[in-house]
Amino acid sequence: MISQKKRLSGEEGRSSGLEYETSLAKKFGGKTFSRKKVKSICRKLTTRKADIEINNTIISVKNPKLSSTSTQVQVCPYSTFKCYFPDIPSNVEYSLRSFIGDFVDNHKGKENKDHFFMLCEIVGIKDPQNTLSSEELRRVRLDSFSLGKDNCDAVVEWLYENREEVYRFIFQDGVMDPSLERPTKLWWSHKKNDLTNISKFDMSDILQRARNMDKSEVRFRDEGGKGKSKKAKNAGTVIQVGAITIQMKGSGSGAAYHNLQFNCSLNDLNNFMK
Numbered sequence: 001m002i003s004q005k006k007r008l009s010g011e012e013g014r015s016s017g018l019e020y021e022t023s024l025a026k027k028f029g030g031k032t033f034s035r036k037k038v039k040s041i042c043r044k045l046t047t048r049k050a051d052i053e054i055n056n057t058i059i060s061v062k063n064p065k066l067s068s069t070s071t072q073v074q075v076c077p078y079s080t081f082k083c084y085f086p087d088i089p090s091n092v093e094y095s096l097r098s099f100i101g102d103f104v105d106n107h108k109g110k111e112n113k114d115h116f117f118m119l120c121e122i123v124g125i126k127d128p129q130n131t132l133s134s135e136e137l138r139r140v141r142l143d144s145f146s147l148g149k150d151n152c153d154a155v156v157e158w159l160y161e162n163r164e165e166v167y168r169f170i171f172q173d174g175v176m177d178p179s180l181e182r183p184t185k186l187w188w189s190h191k192k193n194d195l196t197n198i199s200k201f202d203m204s205d206i207l208q209r210a211r212n213m214d215k216s217e218v219r220f221r222d223e224g225g226k227g228k229s230k231k232a233k234n235a236g237t238v239i240q241v242g243a244i245t246i247q248m249k250g251s252g253s254g255a256a257y258h259n260l261q262f263n264c265s266l267n268d269l270n271n272f273m274k
Contacts, residue, residue: 020063020193021051027195030054039177042083049174050183060171060183060203065192067266074170074262075249078102081260084169085162092158095151099239100248101141101258120146141248141258143236144220152220159241160218167210170244170262172203188266199266201273209273210242217242243272 018035025032030052037045051061064071078097082088088096096102098120120142144152159166169175172182183203190197221238239246249261 020189020195021061023193023195024061024187025052025054028054030059038180040080040083040175041177042080042175046080046175048180049172049176050181057185058181058183059185059187062186062188062266063192064189064265067188067190067270070245070263070265070268072261073244073264074174075256075259076175077259080175081169083175084173085165089154089158091151091154095147095155096260098142099144099147099155100260144222145236155239156215156218156220159239159246160213160215163213163218163241164207164211166241167207167244171206188269190266199270201269205273206269213242221245243268 018032021032024030032052033048033050035048038048040046049060050058052059062071062073078093078100081096082093147155171186176182186201186203186206188199188201189195190199218241219239220236221240222236237247244262244264247261247263249256249259
């Protein structure tokens with residue numbers, strides 16, 4: 001279960017983010033967008049990607065603790081991801097779903113082991129019982145060591161082929177209805193609530209850089225891993241795609257648990273854009 005401390009911290013972060021966006025819009029003579037959920041392509045409501053508008057420019061705002069802080073820029077269940085990418089190959093789908101543990105009952109932390117074992121069989125895991133944690137069953141999912149080279153290679157190949165659209169999904173579109181405004185700029189504060197030191201990016205420049213990404217920039221981050229018993233922290237559980245990382249949303253048992261989580265830091269984005 002998600003702790004009260006984490007829940008309160010999340011609520012505080014969202015409130016602080018809204019206050020910062022309001023202050024930012026006021027400083028530059030702009031306005032904020034409503035926090036109400038908006039229409040999506042998945043026949044349900046979603047979060048708006050646009051945060052503020054200044055001089056008719058629509059801006060997405062990031063306000064993490066530090067420039068080095070890796071912050072969540074998009075989170076969604078696999079089913080929502082597939083709304084945006086309906087033609088994703090079946091082998092990549094099963095590998096991604098297994099990688100984030102997308103086989104729990106209603107995403108509430110209760111494992112559907114029959115479904116888990118079925119997915120393991122589909123992706124070629126011969127002994128799925130070995131992938132279960134004896135200490136924390138709620139984290140049932142497959143890391144890259146369990147997925148195996150062929151399945152990991154298929155995921156990397158698909159992410160590379162669709163790199164520009166993945167970046168567009170994360171930073172600009174989400175699953176908003178096509179009629180809604182997309183941000184054309186990204187503003188990222190250098191430290192929490194900093195109204196002066198802000199890095200500003202054109203979304204078109206980010207997408208162009210993603211388009212020009214080298215295939216070596218897309219990989220499962222397994223550095224330091226020496227087998228399942230001696231893995232480095234996060235080895236086998238994070239996918240690097242240029243400046244962003246993809247992993248399982250692993251906090252608590254709420255609606256977002258076992259979702260796809262896309263993270264990025266300002267430092268990583270700056271290095272990516274050089």
